[in-house]
Amino acid sequence: MSTIPPPAPRLMPVDEVRAHFPALSPDVAALDGAAGTQVPVAVVQAVAEALRTAMANQGGAFAASRTSSEVVAEARSAIADLVGGAPEGVVLGPNMTTLTFHLADAISRTWGRGDEVVVTSLDHDANVRPWRLAAERAGATVRVADFDAETGELPAEAVQRVLSERTRLVAVTAASNAIGTRPGVRAIADAAHAVGALTYVDGVHATPHVPTDVAQLGADLYACSSYKFCGPHTGAVIADPVLLERLRPAKLVPAPDAGPGRFERGTPPFELLAGVRAAVDWLAGLTDAAGDRRTRLLAAFTAVEGRLQGLLERLVAGLSAIEGVRLLGSPRRRTSTVSFLVDGHAPGAVASRLSEQGIAVWAGDNYAYELMRRLGLVETGGAVRASIVLYNTAAEVDRLVDAVAALGAAP
Known part of the structure; x- marks a missing residue:
């Protein structure tokens, strides 16, 4: 039957x-x-409502402070649902570029002479220059995987050719912001992991266009920006919480010393984070599908x-x-x-x-x-x-x- x-x-x-x-x-x-x-409109209203609501910095014993903490937690949860991560692995920030510079600084603290970093010529410069500068500070070598100039393709083999047992990180885009190419990120990640390297995936351009699952991509760290998917101007990096715990970012002494909060410098824009959750909720309602977000x-x-x-x-x-x-x-x-x-x-x-x-x-x-x-x-x-x-x-x-x-x- x-x-x-x-x-x-x-x-x-x-x-x-x-x-x-x-x-x-x-x-x-x-x-x-x-x-x-x-x-x-839902995002505009969420940001406006947040500005009308009494909020204060986090960590206080009063209602306005608790409201701010709830807004941050809801934004982390929304981003996690969007890309398939865990809320405790979502680092929030002003944009992908700023966050990538910050993460590059933290990750490269263990690099030294003889170590290698791989970038690609297909990528937005925000996933190239931070790694070049971090490698320069550490004395590491940068190797470039080139895309095919005629087709615009970036085959996994192009990345594999520049990998070695000294490779510490591979930075690759999930989609080119210039010509749209979507390389086989999973194959690239598997090759990177086979030599013990981390993968840092720029998902800024891919996230608004295709379903995203960071685990299926094999991304150790995945960056995106909410203003590319109908949200306000903020960014996020999503990673395994265990990996984040191993990193030691530069931070102020009184700033949080655990979780994604220790990667987030200064007071966050609470009203914009309210808009992030609203954007993800709005996107989740684009079809008549049932189920969780x-x-x-x-x-x-x-x-x-x-x-x-x-x-x-x-x-x-x-x-x-x-x-x-x-x-x-x-x-x-x-x-x-x-x-x-x-x-x-x-x-x-x-x-x-x-x-x-x-x-x-x-x-x-x-x-x-x-x-x-x-x-x-x-x-x-x-x-x-x-x-x-x-x-x-x-x-x-x-x-x-x-x-x-x-x-x-x-x-």
């Missing part, structure tokens, strides 16, 4: 999604999500990924058909992010012309400095980047393609 599988969870229609975002306008195609998303988040991001991949295919097909337009890379697994060049037009000029038509895209290196350098584009202004997120529409994609086609046809 055959069993009929249950229907897939229904994703909120894009028009309904857009109705939650007060900053969106039909006059502007906001194809700039890779640099930061807009926020839904983690289950609903996995259902939501599975559905979102499917919708975004359809829009990505539309964008790639449209731009590829335009004479004089060159797309950077053609990775098999990618997020809905595309960088491209238009013959005869500087990237900055293209972005400006598109802006005049109400189309928001980025131009430049987008901090993917090593990628642009490998492609020989640093001196010529980088590339134009269009990034599609959950509130973008097919009409906006078509609008971009038509505008680029008109630009390419212009003398």
Whole structure:
């Protein structure tokens, strides 16, 4: 007797999604999500309510202080549900870059001459420069795993070739913020672990696009930023609590000496952390899936990924058909992010012309400095980047393609 599988969870229609975002306008195609998303009303309200509520620094015996501690705990729990970690392993901070510099300082305290660190040319500079500088201070050597310049792929073998028994850490992105490439992080992590190295995975660009499970990825430390997934401007690093306990970060003497709190410098922005929890709760409600928050988040991001991949295919097909337009890379697994060049037009000029038509895209290196350098584009202004997120529409994609086609046809 055959069993009929249950229907897939229904994703909120894009028009309904857009109705939650007060900053969106039909006059502007906001194809700039890779640099930061807009926020839904639920997040705005959560931040405003937190500012209206009496809060104080943590550790006090009175109600306002307890409220602040609850807000922090709820933010840790929300991030843990989002990426599959444990709340006690969630380090909160202002952004991924600041946290990565801080973690690099703590992790590199045990490095010395002869030790090696691996970075990749596919990564955002925030997952390259902190490790280069930490290695320089420790006297360690940095080795680079290069992506394939033609396809944009970063095969696990490219990382394996630069590993040795002296490798202490491998820093790799879960998705390129410039060309969307999603390398096989699990295979890379397995290779790193086989030589006794830690993995530090930059999940900033991947987290808003795909379901995330840090354990399945093999990430020892996973970094993300809430302003990329419809939240306020904060960041987080998620790790095994046991690993965090082994690290000795630079801290003030009276600051917490245990748990993730000892990695968090200064007073946190409690109102923004209230917005983090609200953003994760809102994302968990994007489908009609039942279950706990983690289950609903996995259902939501599975559905979102499917919708975004359809829009990505539309964008790639449209731009590829335009004479004089060159797309950077053609990775098999990618997020809905595309960088491209238009013959005869500087990237900055293209972005400006598109802006005049109400189309928001980025131009430049987008901090993917090593990628642009490998492609020989640093001196010529980088590339134009269009990034599609959950509130973008097919009409906006078509609008971009038509505008680029008109630009390419212009003398």
